[in-house]
Amino acid sequence: MKKSVKIAASIAAVLVIGGGVYASVNKNTKNSADKTNVAKLGLVLDVGGVDDHSFNQSAWEGAKSYAKANKIKAGQNAPVTYFSATDRTDLDQNFNLATKKDAYTIVYGIGYSLNQSIQKSAKLNPKQKFVLVDDIVSNHKNVASVMFRSEQSSYLAGVAAATKAKENGEKSVGFIGGIHGNIIDAFDAGFEAGVKATEPSLQIKKQYANSFTDSAKGKTIAATMYASGTRTIFAAAGFVGNGAFAEAKAENSKLTADSKDRLYIIGVDRDQKSDGNYTSKDGKKVTSTLASSITSVGDGVKNIADTYNKDKSFPGGKTIAYGLKEKGVYLTESELSASQMNVVKQAEKAIIDGTIKVPNHPKGSAFNQNF
Numbered sequence: 343m344k345k346s347v348k349i350a351a352s353i354a355a356v357l358v359i360g361g362g363v364y365a366s367v368n369k370n371t372k373n374s375a376d377k378t379n380v381a382k383l384g385l386v387l388d389v390g391g392v393d394d395h396s397f398n399q400s401a402w403e404g405a406k407s408y409a410k411a412n413k414i415k416a417g418q419n420a421p422v423t424y425f426s427a428t429d430r431t432d433l434d435q436n437f438n439l440a441t442k443k444d445a446y447t448i449v450y451g452i453g454y455s456l457n458q459s460i461q462k463s464a465k466l467n468p469k470q471k472f473v474l475v476d477d478i479v480s481n482h483k484n485v486a487s488v489m490f491r492s493e494q495s496s497y498l499a500g501v502a503a504a505t506k507a508k509e510n511g512e513k514s515v516g517f518i519g520g521i522h523g524n525i526i527d528a529f530d531a532g533f534e535a536g537v538k539a540t541e542p543s544l545q546i547k548k549q550y551a552n553s554f555t556d557s558a559k560g561k562t563i564a565a566t567m568y569a570s571g572t573r574t575i576f577a578a579a580g581f582v583g584n585g586a587f588a589e590a591k592a593e594n595s596k597l598t599a600d601s602k603d604r605l606y607i608i609g610v611d612r613d614q615k616s617d618g619n620y621t622s623k624d625g626k627k628v629t630s631t632l633a634s635s636i637t638s639v640g641d642g643v644k645n646i647a648d649t650y651n652k653d654k655s656f657p658g659g660k661t662i663a664y665g666l667k668e669k670g671v672y673l674t675e676s677e678l679s680a681s682q683m684n685v686v687k688q689a690e691k692a693i694i695d696g697t698i699k700v701p702n703h704p705k706g707s708a709f710n711q712n713f
Contacts (some may be wrong), residue, residue, distance in 0.1 A: 380412045381647045384446035385424040386436045386460075388453035390555055390581045392424055397580065397639055400612045401452045401475065404640020408647050430455060437463035441470050448473060448647060448656075452639070454525050460485060471656050473646055475639060476525055478713060483659040488642045489713050491665035492525070493532030493702040494693050495635040496578070498673040499608045500536020501689045502633050503574045504544055505682045510602065512574075514545040516567040518586055520554040520579035524711035528702045529578035529610070529635070535701055536689065547572055551582045560585030568593060568605050574632055576608040583610060584617070590630040591620040599626035606677070609634035615676045634674045638664065663713055667694050 383405055387398045402424055409416035416422040423446075425436035437459050440449045449470060451460040454477035464472050464482040472485040479485040503515040517533055519526045530548070537544055547567055551559045560582035567575055568589065575590075577583035590605045597603055599622040607618055607630050618631030642664060650656055664670020673690075675683055692698040703709060 380414060381447035381650050382414075382421040382445065383408065383423075383448055383450065383643070383647055384440040385450045385452055385643070386433065386440055386456060387424050387426050388433075388455050388554075389427050389429055392426055394581050395584055395614060395617055396611045397453055397476070397637070398424075398426075400637065400639040401450070401643050402640075403612075404638075404643040405450075407640065408644040412651070433459040434462060441467045444470070447471060448650065450475060450643060452476070454523065471650075471658065473643070475642060478661050478711070480659070480661075485659070486646060486657040487661040488646070489661055489663045490637045490639070490642070490671050491528070491663060491700075491702070492578075492635070492637055492671055493528040493535075493700045494666045495637070495671035495673050496529045496532030496576070497536035497539075497693065497698070497700045498686050498689055499576050499633065499635045500533040500538075501540050501686050502536075502673065502678055502682060503533075503576060503608060504537040504540035505685045506574060506606075506632065506678075507544055508541045509682075510573070512544075512571070514547055514570070514572045516564075516572045516575035517546060517548045518560060518563050518567075518575060518577040518579050518582065519548065519550040520582055521552055522550060522708070524703075524709045526550075526578055527704060527707050527709050529576070531701045531704045531707075533576050533578075534704060539689075539698075540685070551579050553582055554580030555582065557581055557583075557585035557588070561589045564589040564607075573604070574606040574608065576610070576635070578610045578635075583607070583614075587614070587617050587630065591618065594622065594628075594630050595620050596623055598622055598624045599628045604630070606630055606632035608632050609674075611635075611637045611639065613674050613676075615674065629677060631676050633676045633678055636672050636674060638670050638672075642670065661713055666690055 392398050392402050405422050406416045409422040414421045450473045452475050457477045460474050464485045475488045478487045507515055549563050564586035577586045587607050590607050593605050609631050614634045615629055615631045618629040622628050
């Protein structure tokens with residue numbers, strides 16, 4: 343695939359403050375401060391582990407990139423570190439550990455599930471700087487919120503899936519969600535809107551796993567969808583998606599590389615092309631990943647720390663929102679053909695210029711977060 347676009351240090355991010363929208367620009371300037379004075383980062387991860395092939399991993403990759411750029415160590419008990427959770431009962435304790443003795447300049451909560459825990463810690467540690475990624479905290483001046491307009495990249499995923507299905511005479515596409523909520527709503531709504539705008543007759547088969555960690559359930563759901571004739575699935579479900587990838591690869595390994603019956607997955611949060619790699623029946627190395635809907639979590643983590651090192655400013659009490667315009671979300675090319683990618687690019691342009699307004703909640707949703 344072509345090289346994916348990354349968030350540059352000079353992107354314009356949108357700040358949402360008490361309902362007003364403002365712009366902030368991170369300039370790509372070298373930090374001249376003593377390396378011992380650069381911000382130390384502690385990442386409190388959601389369940390799933392640091393190598394979840396999704397949100398946690400993307401955040402940690404950004405933190406490691408920050409550490410390398412600033413010539414400091416990243417790892418356990420290092421100036422840049424992470425705290426992993428076996429289950430959500432660990433989260434409060436992990437924030438206690440991360441804020442102990444003011445060891446870290448900025449403490450991050452990775453994922454919307456950490457909202458309550460980070461608010462508790464922010465109240466107990468009013469001088470500590472916190473960042474919540476993927477949800478909004480508006481009542482604590484020491485907490486910055488980083489959000490991504492994932493509905494926009496998911497719309498492009500829907501356009502890609504529908505374009506491919508239309509070309510191949512397929513009748514449906516699939517969506518596997520993790521747990522219902524504001525964040526997964528965005529993936530769900532964006533994907534559906536992109537599919538229906540491209541080919542209204544396509545059926546969208548949806549199923550939620552009610553989990554972000556049960557990969558076996560993801561494999562079972564994918565198997566059922568594939569058996570019903572669906573050939574492309576968008577999985578926005580964290581570690582659950584690994585099971586869907588496993589099912590696609592297992593079935594595809596029985597086919598030749600050029601088979602029209604190949605099954606596909608659209609990855610989420612990070613480029614999952616390698617997660618779809620398998621060996622075909624005729625011995626060729628190929629992938630089951632049609633494309634990936636990228637959420638540049640790692641760049642969001644890195645940008646706040648870079649800005650703090652530059653001028654000691656911190657966007658406490660504010661929400662920084664990244665969309666297609668800011669290159670905070672995007673769709674990779676992976677296995678998309680040139681004609682399929684051309685349709686995707688047209689939709690991307692229309693979203694950026696405002697011609698297409700992408701919903702961030704499906705009809706009838708019980709959730710209503712907007713930013």
